[in-house]
Amino acid sequence: MTTRTALRAAAVAMTSASVLAIAGFTVLGSVFEYPQILQKPTADVLALYREHQGAVVGWFLVLVVGAALLAPVGVLLGRVRGGRAGRWIAVLGVAAAAVQVVGLSRWALFVPGNSADAMVPSRTADAHRTFELLHRWLGTVIGETIGYVLTAAFTVLVARTVVRALAPRWVSVAGQVAAGLVATGVLVPLGVGLATLTNFAGYVLWCLWLVGVAVVLWRGGLVATATNGAATVRTPA
Numbered sequence: 001m002t003t004r005t006a007l008r009a010a011a012v013a014m015t016s017a018s019v020l021a022i023a024g025f026t027v028l029g030s031v032f033e034y035p036q037i038l039q040k041p042t043a044d045v046l047a048l049y050r051e052h053q054g055a056v057v058g059w060f061l062v063l064v065v066g067a068a069l070l071a072p073v074g075v076l077l078g079r080v081r082g083g084r085a086g087r088w089i090a091v092l093g094v095a096a097a098a099v100q101v102v103g104l105s106r107w108a109l110f111v112p113g114n115s116a117d118a119m120v121p122s123r124t125a126d127a128h129r130t131f132e133l134l135h136r137w138l139g140t141v142i143g144e145t146i147g148y149v150l151t152a153a154f155t156v157l158v159a160r161t162v163v164r165a166l167a168p169r170w171v172s173v174a175g176q177v178a179a180g181l182v183a184t185g186v187l188v189p190l191g192v193g194l195a196t197l198t199n200f201a202g203y204v205l206w207c208l209w210l211v212g213v214a215v216v217l218w219r220g221g222l223v224a225t226a227t228n229g230a231a232t233v234r235t236p237a
Helices: 003-031 042-051 053-068 070-081 083-109 111-118 124-166 169-190 193-219
Strands: 223-227 230-234
Touching: 003 053, 003 070, 003 193, 042 053, 042 111, 042 124, 053 070, 053 083, 053 111, 070 083, 070 124, 083 111, 083 124, 111 124, 124 169, 124 193, 169 193
Parallel strands: none
Antiparallel strands: 223 230
């Protein structure tokens, strides 16, 4: 695969990830009141889930695909960047994708069973406990908290290496600001109310940044040159 092909493939994956994330969260916010619904009692969450189960499962799967696209983005950009930084870009991209896929996919893999069991009086209490356990560990701890940290780290590294070499400095800075805001999501479980707003703002900025960077990667006619054994991305003279 040539450098131009790798960068254009990364651009397509980044744009797709952004579009799928925006679409998924927008529809789920309308149909399922997500993520605000998670602040309500478990019985209310499962009741609304059952009411719109087909749509909720389908759109969570859209989010799963969007999150998974971070893996090829990381691998492609890591290959282009090369060297130690390139390896870290690949590792962080794949790891960020994996934990988010784990967290989001519970809505399609486990919650349907929880929801059905909750309708049986003798199983309701156990179903609620199972849902809360899955939400705490797969959702809050793995998908969200660890996901925020890995996504932020991945974004900062890409912004400071690949993007800084291709775009005006402000594009790199915007990515790092978005990463910092996304990372504030780790404070949400600690009861810091403002973190919910800053995390949301961070993800909006991050999605827009992905599209902006994708445009840079696609339009540049970009090449890579070897410098001390590592690839340095640059625009041709």
